[in-house]
Amino acid sequence: MDLRRILLNLKIARRSLVQFKWRTALAVLGVFFGTFSLIIVSNLSGSLAIKTEQEIDSLGKDLLIVRSGIVRRVGAGTPLMSGATNLTPEDARAIMDAVSSVADLSAAGYKTFPVRYGNTVLKGILVNGVEPNFQDIRNFHAQEGNFVSAQDNLDRNKVAVVGRTIVEKLFGDEDPIGKYVLISRVPFQVIGIMEEKGTDVSGADQDSQVFIPLQTFLKTLVNKTNVNNVYIQVTGSEFIPAAKADIESLLRKRHKIGPGQNDDFAVIDMKDVLALKTQAMDLITVLGRIAAAVSFIIGGLGILSIMILIVNERKLEIGIRRAVGSRKRDIILQFLIESSIISLAGGTIGVFSGALLSVILLRVLKYPFALSLTGLLVAFGASVLVGILAGIYPSKKATQFEPVDIIRT
Numbered sequence: 001m002d003l004r005r006i007l008l009n010l011k012i013a014r015r016s017l018v019q020f021k022w023r024t025a026l027a028v029l030g031v032f033f034g035t036f037s038l039i040i041v042s043n044l045s046g047s048l049a050i051k052t053e054q055e056i057d058s059l060g061k062d063l064l065i066v067r068s069g070i071v072r073r074v075g076a077g078t079p080l081m082s083g084a085t086n087l088t089p090e091d092a093r094a095i096m097d098a099v100s101s102v103a104d105l106s107a108a109g110y111k112t113f114p115v116r117y118g119n120t121v122l123k124g125i126l127v128n129g130v131e132p133n134f135q136d137i138r139n140f141h142a143q144e145g146n147f148v149s150a151q152d153n154l155d156r157n158k159v160a161v162v163g164r165t166i167v168e169k170l171f172g173d174e175d176p177i178g179k180y181v182l183i184s185r186v187p188f189q190v191i192g193i194m195e196e197k198g199t200d201v202s203g204a205d206q207d208s209q210v211f212i213p214l215q216t217f218l219k220t221l222v223n224k225t226n227v228n229n230v231y232i233q234v235t236g237s238e239f240i241p242a243a244k245a246d247i248e249s250l251l252r253k254r255h256k257i258g259p260g261q262n263d264d265f266a267v268i269d270m271k272d273v274l275a276l277k278t279q280a281m282d283l284i285t286v287l288g289r290i291a292a293a294v295s296f297i298i299g300g301l302g303i304l305s306i307m308i309l310i311v312n313e314r315k316l317e318i319g320i321r322r323a324v325g326s327r328k329r330d331i332i333l334q335f336l337i338e339s340s341i342i343s344l345a346g347g348t349i350g351v352f353s354g355a356l357l358s359v360i361l362l363r364v365l366k367y368p369f370a371l372s373l374t375g376l377l378v379a380f381g382a383s384v385l386v387g388i389l390a391g392i393y394p395s396k397k398a399t400q401f402e403p404v405d406i407i408r409t
Helices: 003-019 022-057 090-100 148-153 164-168 214-222 237-254 270-313 315-323 326-366 371-400 405-406
Strands: 063-068 102-117 120-130 142-145 159-162 179-181 188-192 210-213 230-234 265-269
Touching: 022 270, 063 148, 063 237, 063 270, 090 102, 090 230, 090 237, 102 164, 102 214, 120 164, 120 214, 148 214, 159 164, 159 179, 159 270, 164 188, 164 326, 179 210, 179 237, 188 210, 210 214, 230 237, 230 326, 265 270, 270 371, 315 326, 315 405, 326 371
Parallel strands: 120 210, 159 188
Antiparallel strands: 063 230, 063 265, 102 120, 102 179, 102 230, 142 188, 159 210, 179 188
């Protein structure tokens, strides 16, 4: 087909679509929503996947956590962990000695206390008693100053490393290193500031914490011998299931837990926790794609209805064009062009709007930037396909009119 025929078809298509502008707008809107939602879902799911990988890295490499207490999954208001108090630093040492796949471990305790500097008091701050290797196992390091040292732990020194949120709320623009804060009325000297970490998988602010030597925490603040957690770094991810089973078996023996009795501890593989989060994200992605598919179907039905209406309204034009020599394929192409214009308009607007809103959402939510080129191409391709498929039946119907019968009526 020569260029003149193509330009003529485009001119006729524009004229007919303008004539039915409201119905055309509704059909464009359907395709727009399908393209728009598909791009939003693709970009957000891609960003969340990157964020999940970052969260895995931020937790620590090949990490298992032994927590004191029984995991409970009953009614609302029940704590997730019971208050068992028999996980000890000796348990941690036994794990290190007995389980060959354990590369390193660090016992830790925690409790909330008020933290005060000058006239400013922060209530309910999570204070962690940790060992020096905590920062390497948990991949959470002091960015300024120093972290808790082995000597600090041995001498039960009253020193503290504070998170960024604590610094902002207590000290403002003042340099906190060397200053003293009161933790439950006990003075601690600030020796370091932790790197900014953001929220963890549970949504808690990891920058609103204070870290002190474990022995200082146990003897000075809580006067106990038990710890809450043991963070364990396994030699490789392939050894995690076996290490978990060995640790559970060892602790059951040490805690004298008989057959059929519940554990008074829990060994948690953080990748399992993140897998649950990934499953929830996958469900949201599927629901979003279903919504996009429904929008495309609605848009396709809109294009189909308007094209049928246009065909019926233009019987005389079709008859005259056939009478003066237009071929059936010219008529088919004419209506396919018109249906494609509708879908292209909706698809183009949807692609640009979806990409723009994705960028805005990712910035507002502070998620990693991820613009899926595949998602853009699939969404745009789907919009074009919808227009072509929706235009096939009306264009075929237009060729079934006999010129003599149309002109006679």
